[in-house]
Structures are given as C-alpha cells and as structure tokens.
Amino acid sequence: MIPRHLLIGVAIMLAVALGMGVFAWRMRGRATQTEPAAAYTQPVAPPVSGPTEQVTLYVAYDDPGILRAQPAHIPLPAGRQERAQELLRALVGLYVDKLSSPHPLAPGAEIRDVYLVDPGLAVIDANAAFADGHRSGILIEELTVASLVQTLSVNIPGITRVKILVDGKARDTLAGHADLSDFYDVSTVNQLVLQLQSSQ
Amino acid sequence: MRWSKTPSRSLRVLALPGPRMGLWTSFGLVVLLSTLLIVAAPTGEKRISIYSSAANYTLPVIERNGQDYVALFEALEPLGTVSTNAQGPRWKLRYNDVDSEFTAGKRRCRIRGRDWDLPANFLLDNGRGLVPLASLSVLMPRFLGGPVMFHETSRRLFVGNVAVHFTAQVSKGTPPMLVMDFTSPVNPRIATEPGKLLMVFSHEPLVPPGSQILTFDSKIIPSASYQEDNGTAEITVTASVPLFASFSNDGRTITIAPAPSPTTQASIQPPAQLPLGTPTVSPPGTGTTAGPNGSISFFVVVDASHGGDERGAALSDQLAEKDVTLAFARRLRQELQNRGLTTLVIRDGDTTLSPDQRAGMANSAHPRIYICVHAASQGHGVRLYSALLPAGGDNHGPFLDWQTAQSSFLATSQAAVLSLAAELQKGHVPVRTLTAPLRPLNNLTTAAVAVEIAPPAGSASDLNNADYQQAAASAVAAGVLAVRDKLEAGR
Numbered sequence: 001m002i003p004r005h006l007l008i009g010v011a012i013m014l015a016v017a018l019g020m021g022v023f024a025w026r027m028r029g030r031a032t033q034t035e036p037a038a039a040y041t042q043p044v045a046p047p048v049s050g051p052t053e054q055v056t057l058y059v060a061y062d063d064p065g066i067l068r069a070q071p072a073h074i075p076l077p078a079g080r081q082e083r084a085q086e087l088l089r090a091l092v093g094l095y096v097d098k099l100s101s102p103h104p105l106a107p108g109a110e111i112r113d114v115y116l117v118d119p120g121l122a123v124i125d126a127n128a129a130f131a132d133g134h135r136s137g138i139l140i141e142e143l144t145v146a147s148l149v150q151t152l153s154v155n156i157p158g159i160t161r162v163k164i165l166v167d168g169k170a171r172d173t174l175a176g177h178a179d180l181s182d183f184y185d186v187s188t189v190n191q192l193v194l195q196l197q198s199s200q
Numbered sequence: 201m202r203w204s205k206t207p208s209r210s211l212r213v214l215a216l217p218g219p220r221m222g223l224w225t226s227f228g229l230v231v232l233l234s235t236l237l238i239v240a241a242p243t244g245e246k247r248i249s250i251y252s253s254a255a256n257y258t259l260p261v262i263e264r265n266g267q268d269y270v271a272l273f274e275a276l277e278p279l280g281t282v283s284t285n286a287q288g289p290r291w292k293l294r295y296n297d298v299d300s301e302f303t304a305g306k307r308r309c310r311i312r313g314r315d316w317d318l319p320a321n322f323l324l325d326n327g328r329g330l331v332p333l334a335s336l337s338v339l340m341p342r343f344l345g346g347p348v349m350f351h352e353t354s355r356r357l358f359v360g361n362v363a364v365h366f367t368a369q370v371s372k373g374t375p376p377m378l379v380m381d382f383t384s385p386v387n388p389r390i391a392t393e394p395g396k397l398l399m400v401f402s403h404e405p406l407v408p409p410g411s412q413i414l415t416f417d418s419k420i421i422p423s424a425s426y427q428e429d430n431g432t433a434e435i436t437v438t439a440s441v442p443l444f445a446s447f448s449n450d451g452r453t454i455t456i457a458p459a460p461s462p463t464t465q466a467s468i469q470p471p472a473q474l475p476l477g478t479p480t481v482s483p484p485g486t487g488t489t490a491g492p493n494g495s496i497s498f499f500v501v502v503d504a505s506h507g508g509d510e511r512g513a514a515l516s517d518q519l520a521e522k523d524v525t526l527a528f529a530r531r532l533r534q535e536l537q538n539r540g541l542t543t544l545v546i547r548d549g550d551t552t553l554s555p556d557q558r559a560g561m562a563n564s565a566h567p568r569i570y571i572c573v574h575a576a577s578q579g580h581g582v583r584l585y586s587a588l589l590p591a592g593g594d595n596h597g598p599f600l601d602w603q604t605a606q607s608s609f610l611a612t613s614q615a616a617v618l619s620l621a622a623e624l625q626k627g628h629v630p631v632r633t634l635t636a637p638l639r640p641l642n643n644l645t646t647a648a649v650a651v652e653i654a655p656p657a658g659s660a661s662d663l664n665n666a667d668y669q670q671a672a673a674s675a676v677a678a679g680v681l682a683v684r685d686k687l688e689a690g691r
Contacts (some may be wrong), residue, residue, distance in 0.1 A: 065579050065632075115582035136513035136521070138636050138652045139583060145637065172639075176512055176521075177574070179637040182590035182603050192588055195634050 022137040058150040058193065059089050060103035060143035065195065067146055067196040070156075084114040084156050088124065089189050092149050103143060106133020112168070114152070120160035121183070122152055134175040141178035150193045153186040183200065202680035249331065249431035250360035253406030254279050258402070258431055261333060261355065267320045269332035271300075275336070276343060281361070284329065288321045291322070291329045295343045302329055311342040354428030363407040368424055370416040378421050378437060378456040382406075385451030387552065388435075392564045397443040397456060399435045405434040415552040419546060420458055444565045448549035451508065457544075459565045460501075460601040498688060499542035500680060501567040504529035505574050508552025515660040522550070524575040524663050528653060529671050532573065535677035541684075559640035563605075568687040569616055569680060570644050574652040581630025582672050584620055585650040587641035605643050612647040615686045620649065621680030629656075647687050660681075 052073040059068050073091045076083045081136065088111040095105040108129035116124040145164065153159045161182045165171070171180045206638075208580045246261035249271055255278040262269045272301060276282045276295050285292045289304040299310040301638025304324040307317050308675060316338060323330040337350040350356040366382045386406070388399040414424045424437045437443060437456055441464040441565055444459040504525040506512030509537055528544050553561075587606045606613065613671060615635050622630040641648045653672055655662040660669065681688075 054595075062578060073672070135578070137573055137578050138585060138638055138650065139576065140578050140651055142588075142634075142636050142638075176506070176510070178641075179590065179639050181639070183638070184590065188588060188590075192635055199632070 007095060034093060038117055043142070055087060055090075055095070055155045057087075058147050058154070059091070060147045062103050062140065062143070065139050065196075066142065066199050068145060069197075074091075081114060084116060084122065084152055085111065086149060087151060087155050088114060091147065103140075103147070104135075105130065105144075109133060116156070116159070120158055121163065122156070122159045122161070123150070123163045124148055124167060125165045125168055128167045131171060131174055135179065136152045136175040138177045141174045141176075142192070144174065145180075145184070146189055146192050146196055147176050149184050149186065149189045150194040153189070162186065162189075169173070202225065205638050235500065246355070247431040248336075248355040250275065250278075250357045250359065251362050252279055253362055256403050256405065262325070262330060264323055264325075264330065265320075269323060269330040270333050270336065271340070272331045273330045275340070279344065284327075285483060286324065286327055286329075289324070291620075292621075293329060293517060298343050298345075300343070302331070306481050311339070311511075314342075314577055316342070319585070322654070326394075351428060353431075355431050356433070358405055362405045364405050366405060366409065368416075370418045370421055373584045375458045376418045376420050378416065378424065379531075380456070381437075381449075381452045382452050382454070385551070387451060387557075388454075390445050390557075390561065390564070392443060394442070395438060395440065397437045397445060397477070399437075399445070400452070401433040402431070402436075404433070407650070441567075444544055445561065445645055446546060446548055447551040447553065450549055450688070451551040453549070459544075479487070497542075498568050498684060499544065500553070501544050501546060501562045501565060501570045502529045502532050502536070503546040503558055503562065503570065503572040504548075504571050508548045508550055510552055512574070513576060515575060517663065519660060524552075524653070525573040527664070528575045528651075528669050528673060530635055531673040532676055534569070535673045536680060539677055539681045541677070541680060555639035559605075559643035562640075563643075564646050567646055568684075569647040569649065571676070572638075572641070572648075572650045574638075574650060575663055576652050577663075579654045580657050581654055582624055582676075583632045583634060583652040584617045584624075584653065585634050585638060585641070585652065586610060586617050587638040587644075587648060588635040588637045588639065589642050598647070602643055605645050606641060606648055609645065609647055612687060613641075613649060614681070616649050618682050619683035619686075620651070620676050623638045623675040623679035623682060624672065626678075627671050629672050629675055 003031050020149050026141060054071055054073055054077045055076070058111065059070055059166070060066075061068060074086065077094050092105065092109060092111055094109065095101050095103050096109055098104075098107075106129050109129070110127050110130065112127050113125040115125070117123060134144065148160045148164070152162060163182075164174075164180050164184070174180055218305060229286070231240045243661075245267065246263070247258050248261055249258045257278050258261065259270055262271070271408050272293060273282055273284055280296045282489070283294045289306075291302045295304070295549065298312055301602045302309045302322040305321050306320075307321055309318060309322060318332055318338075320332040320334075326334070329424045333355070334352060337348060337352070340350075340359065344359060346360055347364075348360075350525055351357070363383045366380055366385065368378060368380045371377045371379060382404075386401060386404045388401045388404070388499055391398045391400075397691050401595070408426045408428070412426045416422060416424070420441055421437060421439045421443075421514065427434050427436070439458065441458040443456050445454055445456050447454055502524070506520075506522035506525060508522075511520065512525065515521055515524065526547065526549075529547070529556075533543040533545050544565060546558055547549050587609070589604050589607055600608075607684070621631045636650060638650055641650055651672075653663060653669070655666045656665065
C-alpha cells in the first residue's frame with residue numbers, strides 16, 4: 001500500500017504543475033496580443049542637445065545645378081571631430097528629406113563617421129546607401145562631393161585634404177563619375193565651388 | 201618583430217671615432233644597403249594560369265628542392281567544393297565526390313581508389329599540400345573527370361573546351377589596318393614602344409594560331425608573333441610606324457592602325473591597363489611629333505565613356521548612358537573628319553574599358569586632344585569639363601605622377617573648353633563650363649575635355665534626338681578646329 005504522505009506530495013506537485021501550465025498558457029496569449037515593435041530602418045538621428053551655433057552649409061540645388069552657401073543653426077558638441085560629424089549629418093539630413101530636398105539622396109543615406117587626422121586630413125565615411133543609391137552623372141555627383149568637402153572645410157578650420165570612403169572602404173567613384181579614389185585638395189574644391197555657385 | 205626605443209644606437213656607436221671614420225662607415229653602409237637591396241629585389245614571380253568555364257585564375261608557383269610546385273587545394277578550389285584533412289604525413293583531399301590521399305615525402309598517391317606516381321615527392325607546407333607542377337596534367341583530369349590541356353613550359357592549363365582562337369589579317373586600305381578577330385571577348389594589357397605594339401593576355405585562354413609568326417603583305421605592319429610565358433599569352437605586332445589599338449564588336453575585335461602622328465623620340469609608354477597604385481606616364485614633350493615633311497600632324501581621340509558591363513547612368517527605363525555616349529562619339533568622329541581632323545574612337549563597340557586603359561591608350565597615341573563623352577538626364581544642354589586634379593603626388597624626374605599627369609596640360613585643356621563652349625553658344629546649344637573630378641581626365645598627357653550632354657529640354661529620351669546630337673557634335677567639332685593652333689602650341 002502507498003504511504004499517505006507520498007500520495008499527498010504527488011497530489012501537491014500535480015496541482016503546482018497544472019497551475020504553472022495554466023499560468024504559462026495565459027502569458028503566451030498575452031504576449032501574442034502585444035504588437036511587435038516596428039522594424040527600425042531609419043538612421044539614428046544625431047543627438048540634439050546643447051546650444052545651437054550658426055554654421056554655413058553648402059547646399060546643392062539640382063534644378064539650376066548650383067551650390068548655395070546658406071546659414072543654419074544646429075546644436076554642435078564641443079569636440080572637433082564630433083562637430084564635423086554633426087555638421088555633415090545636418091547637411092545630409094537636408095538631402096534625405098523627402099518633402100523639401102533640393103538634391104535628393106537615397107533613403108537611408110547617412111554619414112557614418114568623420115575622422116580628423118592631423119595634419120589637415122579629414123576622412124568622411126558614408127554608408128552604402130549613400131553611394132549605392134546615388135544618382136549617376138558628372139554634375140550631380142560633383143555637387144554632392146563639393147557640398148560635403150566645402151561644408152566641412154569652411155566650418156572646421158585647418159582641413160586641407162579630404163578623403164571619402166563608403167562603408168569604411170575606398171571606392172573608385174561615387175556613382176560612376178566623381179572620383180573617390182584619391183584625396184580632395186580643399187583649395188582646389190574651393191575653386192570648383194566658385195564655379196558651382198553660378199549656373200553659367 | 202619588436203621595435204626598440206633606441207634603434208639608432210648602433211649607428212651612433214659606429215659614428216663615434218670621428219669624421220673620417222664616419223665617412224668610411226657611411227660608405228660601408230651605402231655598400232651594405234645597396235647589396236641588400238639588390239639581393240632583396242623582387243624577381244619575377246612564377247605563376248600558373250588556369251582557364252575553365254567556371255573561372256580563370258592565376259596561382260603562384262612555389263619552388264622546393266629545385267622543383268616547381270603548386271598548392272593543390274588552391275588549384276581545385278575555384279572549380280568545385282574542396283575539403284582537406286591532414287593526419288601526420290598523410291593528407292586527404294576531397295573534391296566534390298572524389299577522394300584522394302597523399303603522403304608527405306612520397307611520390308605515390310591515390311585518387312578515386314587508384315594509385316598514381318607523381319614526378320617528385322608530395323610536400324606538406326604548413327598544412328598546404330604541394331604537388332609538382334608537372335603532375336597537374338595527370339592529376340587534374342582524375343579530379344575533374346574531363347580533358348585538360350597543359351602548356352607546361354608557359355604554365356597555362358586549359359580545363360575543357362575553353363580556348364579562345366583568333367585570326368589576323370591586314371586590310372588593304374590606306375592606311376593599312378591589322379584586324380584581329382577573337383572567338384570570345386578579350387581585354388589585354390596593351391603597351392607600345394617604337395616599332396612594336398604588345399598585347400598581354402593574362403585572363404584569356406588564348407591559344408596559338410597555326411604558326412607562331414604571322415606575316416602580312418604590308419610594309420607598314422609586316423608581322424606579328426605569338427608567344428606564351430609565365431601564365432600569359434602575348435601577341436607582338438611589329439610595324440614601321442607607331443601603332444594604335446581600338447576595340448569593337450563587344451571586345452571580340454581589336455583593330456590596330458598606324459597612329460597618325462609618328463613619334464620622333466623613343467619613349468616607353470604606360471600599358472593600357474595599369475594598377476591603381478602609382479603608375480607612371482611618359483614625360484611631357486615625348487609626344488612632340490612631326491610628319492615626314494616636318495609638318496606637325498594633328499589628330500583627336502574621342503572616347504565613348506562606360507560600355508560593356510558598365511552601363512553608366514540609367515537615363516530612362518530603356519536608355520543607358522553607354523549607348524548615348526557611343527552614338528554621340530560616332531557622330532562626333534564624323535563631324536571631326538568632315539573638317540579634315542583625323543579621329544580615333546577608343547571604344548567603338550560595347551566593350552568594358554577601365555579609366556586606366558583609356559588613359560593608357562590615349563597617351564600612347566599622342567593625340568592633340570582627348571574628348572570623352574558622357575550623358576546625363578539632369579539639367580539641359582551641354583556641360584564641358586576640364587580636370588579637377590586631386591591632391592597630387594610628386595613627379596620623379598622624367599616620370600609624372602599618374603593622378604596629376606594632366607597638370608602640365610590643364611591650361612590647354614581649359615582653352616579647348618572655352619573654344620568648344622563658344623561654338624556651342626553660336627549653335628544655340630545651352631552650355632556650361634566646369635571642372636570635375638572625373639577620371640581619366642587627370643591621367644592624360646594632352647589636352648583633355650569631357651563633354652556631358654543633357655537633354656535639350658524635357659525628358660531624357662530627347663537625348664537620342666538625332667538633330668540635337670548632330671548640332672552638339674557639329675559645334676564641338678568646330679570648337680576643336682577653332683582651337684587647333686593653341687592645341688599644337690600646347691604640346
């Protein structure tokens with residue numbers, strides 16, 4: 001004959017197991033009712049904090065095919081390299097704006113990093129969407145390059161050469177035309193910007 | 201390697217006894233360094249090329265005990281699924297479903313359950329199985345289960361029926377042209393030197409014609425020869441005048457014609473296909489040319505940008521940039537020739553050419569002006585560009601920095617841009633002049649201009665409008681003619 005205390009123990013364990021099963025079943029139902037978080041596909045917005053500063057952005061306008069210097073107020077961190085990154089992110093933010101972009105870039109285009117390497121070298125690292133989705137053409141590509149280089153060099157003193165990478169790697173061209181294989185000389189780009197500020 | 205914080209200590213000790221000893225020490229160091237440089241100078245690396253329908257590839261040949269060896273895993277890996285397993289001296293390799301076993305230091309091996317003898321011992325080198333090069337003609341058919349042709353002397357191995365054949369004949373026109381037709385598209389490196397044009401086929405399974413020396417009934421292009429060496433095939437065309445090569449028929453035809461301006465100075469030209477490192481170009485001035493009667497000859501190179509695998513911009517759903525550039529380049533050639541200007545088109549078919557190849561071909565031919573043609577759907581009219589030079593390297597003596605080779609010719613290029621712009625304005629074609637970071641403009645040792653044609657107005661499909669293209673081509677040709685004197689003076 002089975003001892004009484006063993007029967008009671010087994011009964012209690014079965015009750016606990018049954019209770020835990022019911023609890024797990026209810027939790028599962030509650031989890032499936034909760035809406036899944038939407039997949040986040042947009043680039044992370046730059047941290048907006050601190051006082052804003054006036055900077056000059058060199059903005060490309062496709063319609064007349066020119067570059068315009070326009071003032072903007074954006075929050076900038078203290079570090080030189082961080083300032084460079086926020087500057088270019090603000091510039092690219094104008095271009096990826098679907099409603100009012102004067103020089104549309106592909107959705108998801110962003111500047112991953114900017115590295116300031118002394119003496120005078122800046123390395124801009126754009127993401128793959130920036131280059132892979134860029135429209136192809138000599139003028140359209142050089143507007144992008146000149147816009148990035150000039151905005152950086154005018155607002156961050158001391159930059160004399162700029163190299164553009166895509167996803168951390170060197171690339172031959174932006175979209176089949178503008179050469180990315182070499183370093184851009186800031187003084188040469190200044191001359192180009194003067195040409196691009198007039199549509200003639 | 202661990203670096204010491206005082207690496208110059210030995211040098212300082214050597215320099216202590218005084219200036220005279222220092223002189224001898226310096227001399228000794230120079231001799232020692234020179235000897236080390238000579239000993240350490242890289243010699244031509246031995247290679248084997250393997251051609252198959254799956255892939256064409258090149259492997260290094262390794263010398264061991266006076267014998268040439270090749271890594272078996274690397275030889276088979278591009279052709280199928282390969283795995284290896286080393287247990288002591290025994291090394292097993294499985295290629296797809298074929299098992300094999302080799303033993304380090306032994307000639308005997310087993311493939312598909314059958315024993316074979318190698319011409320030299322099998323070697324294990326840090327886990328890599330090395331087989332004698334000469335054994336590939338035996339081993340590869342056993343693994344691949346099909347025929348293999350091995351040119352052992354030149355180290356070229358053909359898997360299956362992949363050979364590319366060619367014919368060559370000289371047309372009887374004036375000037376005579378050597379037309380070489382290949383059974384598949386080819387993309388050789390091209391180099392010229394006085395009296396010769398050399399084509400090196402590194403990636404193409406080119407096989408020799410019936411005779412390795414081809415003779416032609418032409419005094420200008422009397423012969424061509426075929427030879428193979430170190431994993432490559434080479435065709436050397438001999439001629440009494442400088443030659444120029446152009447591609448057509450989707451890369452299946454190479455036409456070699458006398459360059460219109462014979463060089464008076466011997467100069468080594470850069471190969472048409474150059475690595476992206478720091479290649480060099482011939483110095484300015486080597487292209488100073490004179491015709492037989494002493495008059496300066498003049499010709500134009502027109503380059504239809506993009507082509508082949510590289511479509512360029514998608515101008516519309518059906519219109520690719522490469523097609524518009526080719527059509528416009530042909531139209532421009534006709535307009536230039538109508539004005540008595542000899543014109544060579546670099547890409548006269550749907551061929552893939554790199555910017556280095558284009559620059560090499562143009563520099564070799566020494567034209568007075570290079571015009572590359574682009575097309576865009578944005579904006580309207582024609583945009584003219586001269587080179588925006590990158591932050592440059594230094595020139596070394598007679599060798600120019602490849603990336604800034606255009607710098608000496610930039611003023612002439614800009615004069616040409618202005619002349620072309622003036623003619624386009626006369627023809628009521630909207631025009632804009634700019635500089636651009638556009639290769640190969642910066643690599644050219646002559647006046648170089650890029651022409652980007654955009655639609656006259658409205659949609660991109662108007663780019664194919666014959667009247668519009670004709671008006672633009674006519675104005676560009678007139679602009680070249682108008683600036684001819686400056687271009688000749690600019691050399």
